Amino acid sequence: MSPRTVAVAALLTVGVGVELACCLGVLLMRGVYDKLHFTGPATTIGSLAIALAVIVEESFSQAGLKALLVFLTLLVSNPVLTHATARAARVHQLGTWQPEAGDAGQTAAPDRPAPGGPDR
Amino acid sequence: MNVWMVATIALLAGLIPCGVTCLRGDVADRLVGLELAGAVVTLVLLLLAEAFGRAIYTDIALALALLSLAGGLVFARFLERFL
Numbered sequence: 001m002s003p004r005t006v007a008v009a010a011l012l013t014v015g016v017g018v019e020l021a022c023c024l025g026v027l028l029m030r031g032v033y034d035k036l037h038f039t040g041p042a043t044t045i046g047s048l049a050i051a052l053a054v055i056v057e058e059s060f061s062q063a064g065l066k067a068l069l070v071f072l073t074l075l076v077s078n079p080v081l082t083h084a085t086a087r088a089a090r091v092h093q094l095g096t097w098q099p100e101a102g103d104a105g106q107t108a109a110p111d112r113p114a115p116g117g118p119d120r
Numbered sequence: 121m122n123v124w125m126v127a128t129i130a131l132l133a134g135l136i137p138c139g140v141t142c143l144r145g146d147v148a149d150r151l152v153g154l155e156l157a158g159a160v161v162t163l164v165l166l167l168l169a170e171a172f173g174r175a176i177y178t179d180i181a182l183a184l185a186l187l188s189l190a191g192g193l194v195f196a197r198f199l200e201r202f203l
Contacts, residue, residue, distance in 0.1 A: 005123075012127040012167075019160055020134045026156050027137035032148040035141070039156050050127075050163050054170055063175035070166055070181050074159055077189035081155050084193050088200035089148035 008053045015049030022046065032089040036082050043078035047071045124171035131167065134160050147203060151195055158188030 018041055025038035047070070054067035090097050138160060141153030162185045169177035 009123055012123060015163070016127050016130045016134075019131055019163065023134035023137040023156065023160065026153060027141050032146065032152055035149055035152040039152065039159065042156055043159050047159070047163055050166060054166065057170065058175075061175065063170065063178055066175065066178035066182060067166055067170075070162060070178070070185050073182065073185040073189075074162065077185065077192075078159070081189060081192040081196070084196040085148065085151055085155065088151070088196040089146075091200045092148055092203060 004056060007056050011049045011053035011056065015046045015053065018042065018046035018049065033086060036086055039078060039082060043074040047074045122171060124167050128164055128167040128171055131160060131164050147199060151192070151199060154195065155188070155192045158184065158192065162188065 022038045022042035026035045029035045029038065051067040051071035055064040058064040058067075087097050094100070135157060138153045138157035142150045142157070144150075162181050165181035165184060166178060169175065169181065
């Protein structure tokens, strides 16, 4: 076995293991906010390991560069999706995304509307 | 059956928890399951392109990565506005 084969196998093991752990975490956690945490490692550590495995195998050929591009796309899209989903879940539960009087860090109900106002 | 195909089959098993998440719980929980399934299938397509030795198949993974972002945003907006 060449060092390249060993490196590819190790990176694939790490990547697939992280992905499976994240899938189990999403299944087992309660509530949307807890579940959302587990999409993070799946799109950073897991996809980085798998993209690196492709790059180690192919070096920076067409397949390697496209694997890097897939990884970058997942890396950028996950925070956007997480933010949008968490905001949608909060609006779905409370009717608004803005903090309320009883929330942590809030002293009293504001006299004036928040800057920008509601966007709905 | 090379190491890429083995990794693909192992990764496909991760779709089962995502599917179960999509089938139960609150509607926002199901959306999270769908988004993670999109990321997992993107990586499955990336591994399949390598397993078949066709670099051009990687384009499918790239297209799915971009479309799952758009789809997730649309679903989140729909959940926020209309449900």
